[in-house]
Amino acid sequence: MKIVVVGAGVAGGVVARGLRDIRSVELNVVEQVASSDHAEAGNGLNVGPNALRAAAAIMPCLERDLLAASLPWRRWRANLHTGAALYEIPLERVADRPGIRIRWSELYRIARQPLGTDIRYERRYRRLRSGADGRLALDLEDPAGLIEEIGEIDLLIACDGRYSRIREQLCGPPAIRHLGVANFRLLVEDGGATGIDDMEQWFHGPHRLLVFRLADGRLYVSGNLPIDPGGELEDRWKTPAGLRAAYLPQAGPVDPRLAYLIEAAAAQAAALHWSRAQEIDMCFLAGGGRVLFLGDSAHAMAPTLGQGATQALEDACAFVDLFRSRSWPDVAALTAAYDALRRPRMEFVRRFSWDASDPLLKGRDPVLSHRAKLGADYEAGLRRLYLDGPPYPSKR
Ligand SMILES: Cc1cc2nc3c(=O)[nH]c(=O)nc-3n(C[C@H](O)[C@H](O)[C@H](O)COP(=O)(O)OP(=O)(O)OC[C@H]3O[C@@H](n4cnc5c(N)ncnc54)[C@H](O)[C@@H]3O)c2cc1C
Secondary structure, eight states: OEEEEEOOSHHHHHHHHHHTTOTTOEEEEEOSSOTTOOTTTTOEEEEOHHHHHHHHHHOHHHHHHHHHTSEEEOEEEEEETTSOEEEEEEHHHHOSSOEEEEEHHHHHHHHHGGGGGGEEOSOEEEEEEEOTTSSEEEEEEOTTOOEEEEEEESEEEEOOOTTOHHHHHHHOSOOEEEEEEEEEEEEEOOTTTTOOOSOEEEEETTEEEEEEEOTTSOEEEEEEEEOOTTOOOOGGGGSHHHHHHHHSOSSSOOOHHHHHHHHHHHHTGGGOEEEEEEEEOOOOEEGGGTEEEOTHHHHOOOGGGSOHHHHHHHHHHHHHHHHHHSOOSOHHHHHHHHHHHHHHHHHHHHHHHHHTTGGGSTTOOHHHHHHHHOSHHHHHHHHHHHHTOOOOGGGO
C-alpha cells in the first residue's frame, strides 16, 4: 500500500514512525517547513496520561522518548489570585500514570527525528487529484516554486494541522465554533526564584494564568482572557497596564508568585503571541475513504484540558494498531473502521474539553463556576478521559 503522510507534526510524525517498518507499506512523508524550523519553540505543553498510555500499549519506544524528554505532570491545581486554594486533583486519583510537561520543540523532535531522511522537508502540499488508474496523485511545491508530483497513492493521511488545506479543498471550510477566550503564552526564566514546579493556576475573575516548569528549567506561562465568541481581544488588554489590570486587584492581597509572573508577562507584552480558542467540526474521511484526517485537521478542539496534542498522539497510535491488527480488503474498509473506532471517543473528549472551559468565560466567578464544575461527575469525566483511550484491536 502506498501511503503519503502530509505534515510531520505530532500526528503525522508519530503515525509515520509507526508505519515505516511495516513491509507492505511504501511510505512518503512530506513537511512544509525546513528540518531546522523551530516556529513553535516558545511553547510548552501538558500532555495527558492517556497519550502515554496509548504510546505504552502500541509504540513503547515513543513512550520511552517522551518520558526521557519531559518532566512528570501530576496534578490539576488552581488558586484564587490571593493564593487561596480553589481545588486540587492529583492525577493519581483519576489516571493510572502521570502526564508529562514538554517543550514543543522536543515533541516535534521526538515525532520527526526517528524518520531521518524519510521526511521530505520544504515540500508544501498544493493539490490532490485522481490519477488515471483511480489512485490519488498530489502536487508538492518546493521553496523555489517548482512543482513535483507523487502519484499512484492508495492512502493519503492528512496531518496538516488545524488550518488543513487538504480538508478545505476536499470538504470545504470547517465549521468553526469560538469558545470566547483569548490566549497568550510565553517562557519565563525565573532562576528558580518562584519555587514553581508542577502545574499551578490562578484565577482573578475568569482571567486565568497557568504555569509549569519545563525540563530546561524555564517556566511555561499561558494566560486566558474572556472575549465575545468570534470577537477580538481589545488592544488595551495586551499592554503591561492591561495585563496587570486583568490579573491583579487594585488593592488587597496577591500571591507573590502571580505578581512575579504578571510582571514577567508585562515586560514581554509587546512580543506576546495571542490566539483565540476554538474547535472545528469533526471529519475523519474524504475522497471515498482514500483520504484520512488525523490530529487537528480532523478535530481541532478547545485547548483547556491540554488534549489537542494528546489526542493527536492517541489518533496516531490507534491508526497504527488498527492497520497492524489484520489484513484489510481495501483502503476504504480500513479508514471506515478507523472512523468508527475514533468517533465516539473524540465526541466525548471534545465535549468534555469544551464544558471544562466554563470558568474561563465572560462574567464567571471563579468560586461559583468551579463549585458547579467540580465534584464526582467531573472526576468521573477525567477518569474516562485518562483511562479509556481508544480500543486497540490487536490487544483484545
Ligand atoms: C495556545 C495553544 C496551547 C496548546 N496547549 C496544548 C497542551 O498543553 N497540550 C496538548 O495536548 N495540546 C495543546 N495544544 C494543541 C496542540 O498544539 C495541537 O492539538 C497539536 O499540535 C495537533 O497536532 P497535529 O499533528 O494535528 O498538527 P500540528 O502539530 O500543527 O502539525 C501540522 C504539521 O503539518 C505541516 N503542514 C501544514 N500544512 C502543510 C502543507 N500544506 N504541506 C506540508 N506540510 C504542512 C505543519 O508545518 C506541521 O508540521 C495547544 C494549542 C494551542 C494553540
